[in-house]
Amino acid sequence: MKLRQRLEKVLPPSMLQYAPRKFEVVGDICILKLRESLFPYASKIGEAFLGAVPGVRVVAVRVGKTTGEERVAPLLVVAGEQRTETVHREHGYLFKVDLSKVYFTTKLSFEHQRVASQVKNGEVVLNMFSGIGGFSIPIAKRANCTVYSVDVNPHAIRYLEENVKLNRVEGKVIPILGDAATFTPPSLVDRVLMPLPLKAYSYLNHAVRIIKKGGTIHYYDVVVEKGGSPLEELKLRVTGRLRELGVDAEVVFSRRMRSIAPRRSLAVLDVKVDGD
Template structure:
């Protein structure tokens, strides 16, 4: 366990029972100088104590917010309530030398995907054109622009607030000219102006990626290219969630008459009991 989290556990042990402690001490994220905690209803009145322990442990945290709804809806945003510190929901998060400004109440953001973002950025070859279908405030796109020699990263999002922050992040990270933010539904944007342009398509929205596979194929160049496909999958004992997604997606791609190989697949993270976020790296070949 990292030192800071161990320190927090010790502080919380002083104010919570062992069963209360097991419910809260792992379930928080730090984004920039804001901590987002998940406190079950039964412990709401202890939110302030938990927040103070977090602020004592992580000295740079100046605000603690409590997540009061799951991430929901098309825009993948969550309800947040102020608990302690400065009253704000906007912050700047640093990751692998990139800066991401975000309003956590208005836009999706997860600090837990940093290694996946870096993995994708390292796959991008010099001169590539990338289409990011679900860009949020631009995390994958900016990581790619900063850590590869991509020619262009078209970065689509349907949430006007996310696109506004993405534009600001493009300036903050000095990747103007490489990352091009576009507001709209990825389906429409691809059909209207990004057909057959991409060497690589990113689909970092597990809730919609399956439905939008058709449009990812439309965005790829005629000679083919890569699709990074994200999904959620359950797996009971003995089942392999990666194989389940591979099977489902392969069926769909065959029905769309694509020639392809699933070159790589893995669990990105566990999101619940026997419930996983999966990525597949799919090489689509010339038809």
């Protein structure tokens, strides 16, 4: 039976139009967002998804917003097994994760691969907000390099340590519990990843402190659609801040990645720090 048919059986006709149409599957966990009026039907909706989405053994609902440095939103299991831990497979990489304790999304899959494909053998990389290794693991699997991976969330670092073993990148990915603002690698790095829009701009001074001339910063931020060209405005804002920090830089790549709210999109800039 198709999902729509299952939902028709458990929801009143007046509520069917509000049924979730989008969902995310991480490992064997299906994650939904429900409007408040559907909460009384959450378990029935969960059972409908459990029966209709192949491979799903848990259905959970986000019951709040993603906030704070740890980027975790409250999660309520409404159907299936009572757990929030799973193992997700992405392009052959394995990511063990507890979705109630750490941030992870499948929506960055393309970006993980795009960045990893640029890293060359011998590079030293700093991932300032590593999470469980969404960027760090693919980089280390594709290149013979060192990836210092920093995060303030102890749960994220614990799962990163497990994922390092699962993907056999011991000695290449270096998990570090702490604030990237206070971490200094043994040598200057070739590449800095800043995949936390909440803090990326305020951490640019720390990025330029440890990057080589000629290195690359992968910078992530949120752009607001309010007329004009928000992506161009972001470029000017970031390069302007870098000039204030005494660094000449060039944006060599930019794109709006995906919508995250009405008139708000996640964007990425690849910024080349000028050499001598």
